Amino acid sequence: MTAKGWEDIRAEVLRRIRARDWPPGQVIPGEEALALEFGVARATVNRALTALAKDGLLERRRKSGTRVAETPVRRATLDIPILRHEIEAQGRAYAFRLLDHRLTVPPLAVTARLGLAPDQPMLWLETVHLADGHPHAHEARWLNPALLPEPVPDFAQLSANEWLVRNLAFTAGDLAFLAEAAEGRVAEVFGVLDGAALLVMERTTWSGEAPITLLRLTHAPGHRVQMMV
Amino acid sequence: MTAKGWEDIRAEVLRRIRARDWPPGQVIPGEEALALEFGVARATVNRALTALAKDGLLERRRKSGTRVAETPVRRATLDIPILRHEIEAQGRAYAFRLLDHRLTVPPLAVTARLGLAPDQPMLWLETVHLADGHPHAHEARWLNPALLPEPVPDFAQLSANEWLVRNLAFTAGDLAFLAEAAEGRVAEVFGVLDGAALLVMERTTWSGEAPITLLRLTHAPGHRVQMMV
DNA sequence: GATCTTAATATGTCTAGACATAATACCGAA
DNA sequence: TTCGGTATTATGTCTAGACATATTAAGATC
Structure with missing residues (x-):
């Protein structure tokens, strides 16, 4: 040896x-x-x-x-891409459309999860990301307005994700995957029936003690999130 | 500074x-x-x-x-747990039941994915994992019999996953998450209607050039897979 | 101009020794 | 016996200097 x-x-x-x-x-x-x-x-x-x-x-x-180690834990790593890069890396054309945006008081579940006062309004953004014109993912996002500059960036021009990645450092965050039945606007966006199984990625990010954003990204039917072990 | x-x-x-x-x-x-x-x-x-x-x-x-780096890629890491440990860590009682096991020729999609001869029989295992007696996950696994000792371990006593973790070193693998509609035996196991949205984890592992196993783990309705960033 | 050789350079890694730090083991006092 | 303080110990990290290696740039040759 x-x-x-x-x-x-x-x-x-x-x-x-x-x-x-x-x-x-x-x-x-x-x-x-x-x-x-x-x-x-x-x-x-x-x-x-x-x-x-x-x-x-x-x-x-x-x-x-x-x-x-008693239990040889295996760790898998996921590279969280910027959607635009993920799509362009596949040689497809990226675009997105801002469906909705307004300042409003979020549901209790959201403020509780983020540790904010229950009556504090947040910025709500609903976006659909397109690959070659086809819907690729539906994004529903609550954004802490306290962290945004004045004037608020125009998220119809630059996707919130890209603006955040470029301008706000986050120090902690977590991420979860779950399966959910399509309904309402999400079903409509993807052109599937209510109840279709869709993969959802939920993500929260923090800057020190201050919550930055809570994001729900619903993927198109059949989408696979691939990781390397 | x-x-x-x-x-x-x-x-x-x-x-x-x-x-x-x-x-x-x-x-x-x-x-x-x-x-x-x-x-x-x-x-x-x-x-x-x-x-x-x-x-x-x-x-x-x-x-x-x-x-x-041009694109500040964020990496999230997932600790792939042994189901028994995950359940016991929540203070719940773990058990599993082997629903089916037999040596049979797998579908083409399976052999192609693993790079095996299309007519080579593999060991098929179907297991349900229980937490406090309630179904927690449904496991469907193809196992390369060439890597098993004689006699074949009794997977009704020791779950295939635990046996593998303890006895076979794997050198490579990949892992994917997807959402799928419940059907057939899986729906039956969880007591949900056909079409319910379920989170599936697909995993293949290799030992050098030899494929070890292909696994589909279907989680109970509402299950979240949590990762830290 | 095109191709091969050689020098320059930034990162990659190793060594031997030192001090810092966390966690345990030990021991004495109440 | 129990509670604290103290010594011990294995890992964690730093330093200064050295050589290794990959890669680029420059130079030489055809």
């Missing part, structure tokens, strides 16, 4: 985990011991183990040491 | 990117220059920039230098 770089060490440790030389839950030798065994500096071992820990295969704690 | 650790430097560089001090596409100062500016060693700057590159905010190339 001639280990030269940190990736070799990473690979060898991974092999031992998979081969059950170091079974789940077991504490593995410390960095110093491994550095000695592999004939490298401790920093090199550290880099390899840190990488494995980031991938969820090891759990590391000061003083306790490093142990093999 | 007193920068002490690599995370401070990461934060400051991020701030400059967002503030458009360094606009998209622009080459930023080299590591040596930044190390000088921040009063740290080059390795510390390297760590910060490497982290930002992994997050998709910078693009780095030897000799060319480091530039701000």
Whole structure:
């Protein structure tokens, strides 16, 4: 076992985990011991183990040491694209149409989720994104008006998403996928019957303590969101 | 701007990117220059920039230098849980029932997707996962029998997913989410009408060149798959 | 002008040693 | 026994310097 770089060490440790030389839950030798065994500096071992820990295969704690994760959690990563780029990357023409926009008091569920006062008005935007003229996704968005400049940008010209990406830094956010039956305007946009199964992506973003936006993106029928593991 | 650790430097560089001090596409100062500016060693700057590159905010190339990514791709990570753990973590009782299992030739779409000979039989497993006795997810799985030991594990006792996680290392895989209308046995399992919108996770995994399994996990109505950004 | 060779350069990684920090183990006092 | 304080320990991070490597730019040759 001639280990030269940190990736070799990473690979060898991974092999031992998979081969059950170091079974789940077991504490593995410390960095110093491994550095000695592999004939490298401790920093090199550290880099390899840190990488494995980031991938969820090891759990590391000061003083306790490093142990093999009980449940080898697999992590998948999703690149959240700007819709325009996603569509143009497929060689299709992108366009969008702003269906509705107004300042209004959102439902309680929305303000509660964002931690805002229940009677505070927010900017409501409803947009349909088109690929080669066909509806690709329906976007329903609540936007915190406190974070917008005066005058408010013209979201009929520049999509809210792109404006946000370019102008507001977000520090935290979460994202969920769910399936929902089409109804009302969404069904109408996609030209499907009420009740058709559609994939919805829900997203909230925050700038420090201040909520930026709550977004529901309903995809066209049959759409798949692909991730790499 | 007193920068002490690599995370401070990461934060400051991020701030400059967002503030458009360094606009998209622009080459930023080299590591040596930044190390000088921040009063740290080059390795510390390297760590910060490497982290930002992994997050998709910078693009780095030897000799060319480091530039701000044109499209600030956001990456979300999904921890793919073992269903039993996910359910038990919510304080609910986990159980599963094997509805069907047999060795049979899969449809063409399956063998084509996995790159196997079209007439090669595979192990078909249909399972329902229960939380507190209520159906939580319906699992339909094709499994490559060439990778199983003799005798074949008893998947009525140990769920196929857990057996795989524990015994087969996979090197690659992909994952997709889609919405689908309930029908047949799936509708029956969840006690919903045909046509109800359900969230489906499709997953294929490989061990080197050999496909391991193709899985369709249909979630209970209303289920949300949550990710952190 | 076109192609091959060579030098220059920014990032990638390693080392040896040092100090920081979190978490545990130990021990003494109430 | 229980509660705090203290020592110990493994990981986390930094430094200064070095060499490796990919890639581009410049130069030489045909």
